[in-house]
Amino acid sequence: MELERSGFPVALISALPELATSVGAPRVVRGVRIEHVCGDPNLPSDRDRELRYRIVSRALDALRTSVARPTVFEPHGGEAAR
Amino acid sequence: MAMLLDKLAGRPFRSELALLQPRAVAPAPALGDTTASRLALITSGGLVPRGNPDRMPHRHSRHRFEYELPTAGLMPGEWESIHAGYHVAAVNADPNVVLPLDAVRRLLDEGRIGSLTPRFQSLAGVGTPDSAAREIATELADSLRREGAHGAIMVAT
Numbered sequence: 179m180e181l182e183r184s185g186f187p188v189a190l191i192s193a194l195p196e197l198a199t200s201v202g203a204p205r206v207v208r209g210v211r212i213e214h215v216c217g218d219p220n221l222p223s224d225r226d227r228e229l230r231y232r233i234v235s236r237a238l239d240a241l242r243t244s245v246a247r248p249t250v251f252e253p254h255g256g257e258a259a260r
Numbered sequence: 261m262a263m264l265l266d267k268l269a270g271r272p273f274r275s276e277l278a279l280l281q282p283r284a285v286a287p288a289p290a291l292g293d294t295t296a297s298r299l300a301l302i303t304s305g306g307l308v309p310r311g312n313p314d315r316m317p318h319r320h321s322r323h324r325f326e327y328e329l330p331t332a333g334l335m336p337g338e339w340e341s342i343h344a345g346y347h348v349a350a351v352n353a354d355p356n357v358v359l360p361l362d363a364v365r366r367l368l369d370e371g372r373i374g375s376l377t378p379r380f381q382s383l384a385g386v387g388t389p390d391s392a393a394r395e396i397a398t399e400l401a402d403s404l405r406r407e408g409a410h411g412a413i414m415v416a417t
Contacts, residue, residue, distance in 0.1 A: 179285045180397030181412065186404050187288040188302075191360075192416040204287035213346040215305070215415050216360040227363070230356060234363040237413045238372060241297070244290040 179203070189237035189251075191215055199248035199260040205240040207233055207251045229253065291411050300377045300404050301329070302414040305351060305358030306343030306384035318344040318384055322392050324399055326379040334361050343384045346417055358415050377407035385417075 179202060181188050192198045193209040209215035210229070217230040233253045240251045247259045266273035291297045302324075308316050309327060316325050330338070334355035341348035341358065356362045359380060367373045381400055385393075404412060 180394060181401050181404065182285050182288040184401040184405070185288050186401060186409065187290060187411040189411070189413050190416055191413065194416075198416065202285060204285075209415070212417055213348070214350040214357045215417060216357050216363070217354075219350055227356075230360050231363040231366060234360050234367060234413065235372075238294045238367065241291045241294055241299075241411050241413075245287050 187241050189240040191233060191237060195250045196260070199250060202248060204245050204248050205243070205251065206248065207236045207240055208253060209233060288411070294373055294411075295371055296374045297410040298375045298377060298408055299364075299373055300407060300409040300412040301359060301361070301364065301380040302400065302412050303359045303380065303382050303417075304385045305382070305415060305417045306341045306348070307339055307351065307355055307359055307382045308342055310338055310340050312340070312342050316342055316382070316384065318342045320392075321383040321385050321396065324381045324383040324396050324403075326381050326403065328378060329361060329376065329380055333365070334359060343417060345384070358417060360413075360415065364413070377404070377409050379407070 182204060187205060189205050189207055190198050190203045191207045191209045193212045193215050195206045195208045198206045210218045216233050217226040221229060236251045236253055249257050249259045251257045263273045263275060306318060314325055336353055339355040341351040351358050383396065
């Protein structure tokens with residue numbers, strides 16, 4: 179939050195996006211699992227990598243998006259203010 | 261004890277532990293165009309070079325650590341997580357799950373990110389008191405300013 183106060187937008191990738199927004203993180207991208215945030219261990223490795231790419235692409239979308247309130251960006255599109 | 265007695269007697273009571281109220285912070289302005297932006301990467305996944313040469317604490321972080329982003333990518337065996345709060349096997353098998361450098365480099369190659377700061381920021385967190393978290397964040401902001409970053413992608417575990 180100090181980063182936001184200093185004018186740096188942060189896209190926070192978290193497997194617990196509701197927790198992140200509840201403490202006020204403004205731009206949150208939904209990750210997969212706490213110990214495997216970027217990607218899905220149940221997928222074959224090429225699709226796991228592809229999902230990681232999607233998640234990071236959404237982080238760029240989040241950085242480009244003006245938000246008034248904590249907002250969760252879904253890896254496969256869509257976003258919702260909390 | 262006073263609270264319990266009040267509670268049992270049906271009187272109004274309040275905890276002697278003050279709950280921290282989240283501080284409301286206005287979101288930083290959006291980046292107009294990430295293709296011209298310089299981004300920093302941050303992870304709270306406790307990612308360190310194998311053997312943890314700087315002895316990053318695995319819980320109760322007081323500082324953040326910074327490491328060069330390896331040109332060849334994050335190779336398993338060269339990096340490990342020392343985090344005390346989750347099962348680290350997946351990270352040790354592929355560090356990109358807590359610091360998605362492979363995906364970030366692909367986006368760089370595609371021109372969707374302007375550039376990266378040369379070092380990433382790493383810590384474990386885990387029971388870091390609010391006051392220490394604020395100091396760490398101030399350190400992070402200083403380092404982003406020094407490195408000329410416009411914004412950051414952070415992975416939280």
